[in-house]
Amino acid sequence: MRDGVPSAPQTLAAVGALAVVAAAGAGLPLLSRAVSSEARLASPQVEASLKDVRVSLFRAVANGDSANALRLVHAVQQSHNGAERLLQLFSSRNGAGHTVLIQAAKRDMPELCRFLLDEAGADVNQRDVNGKTALETAATSGFESVTRLFLERGADSESKDKALIVAAHFGHLAVMKTLLQHGANARFANKNGTTALMRASQRGMLVEAQLLLEKGAEVWTANVRGCGLSAKLTLDLYAEKEMLMVWL
Incomplete structure (x- = not known):
């Protein structure tokens, strides 16, 4: 073990121990006294x-x-009480x-995410210590395929x-389209009153802002700092209507 991380042999031994318990739970013969001894110590x-x-x-x-991550979770799944241990x-x-x-x-690992959700019983809406879900994590990085998977899994x-x-903030247009197709609310404001349109406008993302407006986003809104659309984007979007700026 190095810096608290098990070495490859230690990991293989751990997986092997799980396999021993799987064999015992399935009623398969154990091939040596040493293995039988391990089986007696199975729980700890x-x-x-x-x-x-x-x-x-x-x-x-x-x-x-x-590939290695999937091998590890498959080993746990096949062990005795595998579902509980997963x-x-x-x-x-x-x-x-x-x-x-x-x-x-x-890390944009759709195959592993699919296994975790479909076979291992992971909760798609589980949150990290900051209250952020896997969907929000994928959207932040612009991973459209993983985003779609989480949406399809509820x-x-x-x-x-x-x-x-967050997708609007970083300009991930494909992710935004996928989210909107699956029911995301273009008018939604977070606890600070910030909307997706504000994020897109503040960063000068015209195409993303136009998409949100087409989906019903409100222009005349303000967050807790009193900020609405930036002057630059408002000029780009509404020059023909002579709407110059929105600072509420």
Whole structure:
């Protein structure tokens, strides 16, 4: 082990211990006295092994190593009480307060996210320590395919609306279109009164702002700082109507 991270042999041993318990739970013959001894110690050993697997899984996801991450979760799934252990695994958080699903969304790993949601029972609306969902995480980075996956798996309306604001802020047009197609509210304002249109306008994103206006976004709104649309964008959008600026 180095800096608290299990080595490859340790991880393989952890996965092996889980496999031993899987065999025992399935009534398969154990091939040696040593294995039988491990089986008798299954409960505490698997608990320790699961901790090692958790560390290795977060490391694999952080590195974008989808194949290795999937191997690890498959091993846990096939172990004795695999479903219960998967829930323990996916409810845990790394040092940044992220779950495996949110970390996978951050790294744009659709295959792993799909497995976590469809086979492992992960909650699409789980939040990190800052209250941010996997959908919002994907939208922040502009990952359209993962965004679509979370929407199709039941992301809630609040998450959709917040994701639209961050996507508008960063100019992720494809993500914005996908969110709006799945019911995100172009008029939604967060707790500070900020809307997606404000974010797009403040950054001079004309195409994104036009999309939001087409979907019913309100121009005459103000957030807690009293800021509405920027003068530059208002001139671009409404020069023909002689609407010069909106500062409320």
